Amino acid sequence: MHKINAIHHVSLVIEDTGRALAFYRDLLGIPQCERPELGFPGAWLQLGDLQIHLLELPNPDPVEGRPQHGGRDRHVAFGVSGLDEIRALLEARDVGFTLSKSGRKALFCRDPDGNAVELIEQG
Numbered sequence: 706m707h708k709i710n711a712i713h714h715v716s717l718v719i720e721d722t723g724r725a726l727a728f729y730r731d732l733l734g735i736p737q738c739e740r741p742e743l744g745f746p747g748a749w750l751q752l753g754d755l756q757i758h759l760l761e762l763p764n765p766d767p768v769e770g771r772p773q774h775g776g777r778d779r780h781v782a783f784g785v786s787g788l789d790e791i792r793a794l795l796e797a798r799d800v801g802f803t804l805s806k807s808g809r810k811a812l813f814c815r816d817p818d819g820n821a822v823e824l825i826e827q828g
Contacts, residue, residue: 719818736751
């Protein structure tokens, strides 16, 4: 019998690789890793055993008109330490966010392409 063991990677469609790297790598601090030549621009990030694949492709989803609170939209969730520090970084860069409505110490923001990102305090 087969078994699904883990999520290997998550792919996000982005408009501009440099702009997305400024958000994920430079602001959030997720390290970039090697990416093979795939015939289109993009970048890969390494987060423990998980990878995030940034795909620079035309976005089939609308950026405007998404739910204000990212918890009511498709999103990727990252466990973080130092959520208050990340919150201050987001505020300093004028990145809007909403607090989790679940009561957990978490917040939701959007990357420059409208992808919802949840940041959850973990240890």
